[in-house]
Amino acid sequence: MQERNQLIVLFQKYQQGLVNEEEKTMIARWLIQLELMGEQLTPIELQAKATLSRSELKNLFFPTEIPKVKVVRFPVWLKSIAASLFIAVAFGTIYYANHHEKELPLLNTFQQTVTQIGEMKVITLPDGSKITLNNQSRLKYPARFSEKTREVHLTGEAFFEVVHDSKKPFKVFTDKLNIQVLGTSFNVTAYPEDEQISVAVATGKVGVMDKSNKQTAAQLLLPGDRLSYHRLNQKFSNSKLAISDINSWDVGKLVFKNETLEQITKQLQRYYSVKFVFKNDSLLKRQISLRTNNQQLATLMKALSLSGNFRYKIEGDQITLW
Template sequence: MQNERKHLEELFRKYQMGLVTEEEKTLIARWLIQLDAIGQLTADQLAVRQALSQGDLKEHFFPIETAKPIRFPIWIRSVAASLLILSTITGIFYFNNKSHYWAPPTTLREMTTGTAEIKVITLGDGTKITLNRKSRLKYPVSFSGKTREVFLSGEAFFEVTHNPKSPFKVHTDKLDIQVLGTSFNIQASRLDKELSVSVASGKVGVTPTKAKITTYMLVTGDQLSYNRSTGKFSQSLVNVANIKAWQTGKFIFRNETLENIAHQLERYYKVTILFKNKSLLAKQISLKVKNQSIDTVMKALSISAEFRYRIEGNKVVIW
């Protein structure tokens, strides 16, 4: 029974994302009826309910435009009520699960990158997205409706095709970004303490995912940063030419903490960086390097931040 319920929860997750087949939808209806009925009905009554799950209950998953109203006995109506309650609870369980964030009920594709690769994706509307290392993008096969929405974990540079009738939205775990047509960079790795949105052209609106009261409007050259630890925002001006420097192998750090820099170097060079002196984590550094070896980068950082280090294979130790 426990395995069945786990399978059922997984089917509901797929159903909420619009990924289940018609056969799986029918299975959900039939399965819920069986779970509700076991131990309470005779074999004949259970057979009737299973027949109902394929007929009337199937309409819950495959609604038709017109249907004649039918009155069922009380016990059948109670099953329908139980089904509604259980599906609602399952829906709440899914949307409250912190490891997921909201996604529209449509078919989504997923693109991921490893530690040594950058991928370019062109969406159905012509929007071009360059996905940085160790990042993930979820996007629909085709856009429909009033908005164009995608989901990002990691870093990406967006060149959005202008469409005033259909705003383009990017959802991250902490920020929602909306534009009509512009180019901008989002750095939203869950490993980094700071998220940032940098605008290369046009205008961008940024709204906290949970507190949607305030929207920050950014224009060309603006960068908005969000600190995960404090929940505070800060805004600054950046060189537009530097916003997508990472696409050509450049690292441009501007008053960035050594902890965040370490995360970026780990992703790029496939190394693990360990801090023996934890006070160095919060030290801020400004530095620009391009296509250098990890040893060269560490030498430059050690001079700027006044620390010592050693490289042991794929591990860098800092103290």
């Protein structure tokens, strides 16, 4: 009641233009606090509220310049409200922290799937996208994707079937290339020991960027396009593939199109766990095109030797070429 009487006196002084800035600030704050508590304002209080313009209230609480620090002694009932607001904010902060501490570890936790020689695995990601991982490959991905993007890291080869989401792009990171899609299917071959990294598109559109050279423009690939990145000269080359050949390895077929014997033998080493030895280095760059079912190594080597015009000998897990 005493605070009310003090407030009425201040309102009367305000109407007469006798209040200073400190008292004007106190009037504005009290009016707001009374409304927050749901109290009915008296006619004189309503008149004072109407007299205070919006610009005055804004300047009181959001000054354009940093005001000088003033010590204002508030009534006891205002201190109680402040304490209640502090408790409410504290509980809100605790709730937010407890609610999100279960989510943050999932975003920061990565899972990893690895395949061995001659082994393939199918992975279903949190968004429903499916990835078929070829042999001797590794895929690293989060337990749950963030709200803005879907990111995975690949070493080796994989065929991606990505669920479309225009608001959350899907990104594949290799050691040299960044690949981004919204929803499509494509194949990525990125073995560290290979001279080339390749990206081939089965459906949709795929964007590819050289992560080591920001000056290089991103390339947009369409179905049937294959982009190869050459590690030595850091250049790109483009070619065309039949859609059915893009993930032929996934269905038990091997398709080589103008690939060097060196590239082919590296793939066969991963499939059959054998070692190739070249007695004639000129054979390394010999190009071969061959389509065959994934069959016994002896049969495959016979077909390769006829296509590439070379001789070979199989001794245990070593194959010598000349």
